[in-house]
Amino acid sequence: MISYEKARQLVLSEARPGGKEKIKLEKALGLVAARDIIARFPLPPFTNSAVDGYALRSMETIKEENFNYPVSLKLLAQQRAGTYFSGRLKPGTALKVMTGSPIPKGADAVIPREEVEEKEGHIFIKRAVKAGENIRLAGEDVKKGQKIVDSGTVLRPAHLGLLAACGQYEVWVYRRPTVFVLVTGDELCPPGESLKKGMIYDSNSFLIRALVETTGARLMAVKRVKDHLTSLVAGLKEAVAKANIIITSGGVSVGDYDLVKVALEKIGAKCVFWKVAQKPAKPLAFYKLKQNKERAYFFGLPGNPGAVFVSFEEYVRPFIKKMMGRKDYLPQEIEATLTHPIKKKRGRLNFFRVKLQLEGGEWLATSAGAQESGILSSLKEIHGLALIPAETEFLEEGTKIKVHLIEN
Secondary structure, eight states, X not given: OBXXXXXXXXXXXXXXXXXXXXXXXXXXXTOBBSSOEEXXXXXXXXXXESSSEEEEOGGGGOOOTTOOSOXXXXXXXXXXXXXXXXXXXXXXXXXXXXXXXXXXXXXXXXXXXXXXXXXXXXXXXXXXXXXXTTEEOTTSSBOTTOEEEOTTOBOOHHHHHHHHHTTOOEEEEXXXXXXXXXXXXXXXXXXXXXXXXXXXXXXXXXXXXXXXXXXXXXXXXXXEEOSOHHHHHHHXXXXXXXXXXXXXXXXXXXXXXXXXHHHHHHTTOEEEEEOBSEEXXXXXXXXXXXXXXXXXXXXXXXXXXXXXXXXXXXXXXXXXXXXXXXXXXXXXXXXXXXXXXXXXXXXXXXEEEEEEEEETTEEEEEEOSOOOTTOOGGGGGOSEEEEEOTTOOXXXXXXXEXXXXXXX
16 A cells, blocks of 8 residues: 555656647637747737727827817718728828727827717817827737747636637647546446435446546546446456546455456556555556557546545546646645544545635635545535545644645
């Protein structure tokens, strides 16, 4: 049995970003840029109006101290956004513009429409307008040739908007890892069917599916497999043919029908570790398989849903994130203060489900409810997993603890 720290190090040492591919911008949300992205065009691409109003020569609105406003300017034309006025403003003239319209030659300011009276082909201005007022200069947001996205950046909605505004319609990203899920257990019954004696409804298929979908990985399939060696071997072979990350639940302990490890060895997978000094998820297994130039990785999760959840958050999610090229693949860790004592047995790191509350700049951690690995109800209440050290037996109220925040 190895420590949590060693197990996580072994898992993450195997995770490497996959190949790179160029995809359409609309499909890039949540993926990781595989190259620096340089603006091919300035943003804005031309100097334009920030408001609906009138483009003019500001000097014509600035009069001597005793001058009586309004100033009258002849209205040349109206320019809508998306059109271009090729002429030049002459003294005593103005051009009606819409937000985003190019600023015509000769103009250096725009006065908002609501501040102007328009009558009989003229506009009447009642104040001085400053040069540059309500004008957005070409390239004031992004210069041509400027780096707008760093390699390794997770592409969020704002990134996609910026890239589109700079004329980018494709982007190089790291390929999403592919995931295949096998849920074992003869006792499992699909929700919606009649529950027979001795059977339980299958929650792990839905729990793991949802967890995988929050990572951005490509989920290839979720299948139930009987506790039979032939079925397990066939399921694993199918999974390896379709995915590079295979997740199983159940069948990794020491029972007569815990056959996942045997099946993995049958297909040639090599054990990296089995059993971790942690609670829950002690019988966690991690295997790898190399076929030709391809590698497949296997996470053998325990069958209890609480153990499934913890194993996924602490091992599988960081592994997937690193394979996607993300730099922030580790769980976000904070320090929190216990609001009550905790008692545990010595020897294993405990992942304690907690709710968090911020008071006076300090995070307070409180039990989210029952902590047993078979308990599902408290999972919906948690904000984080508190790490209670292996050799600790008792923590007093007010003790500072490390907490890994839950992403989903």
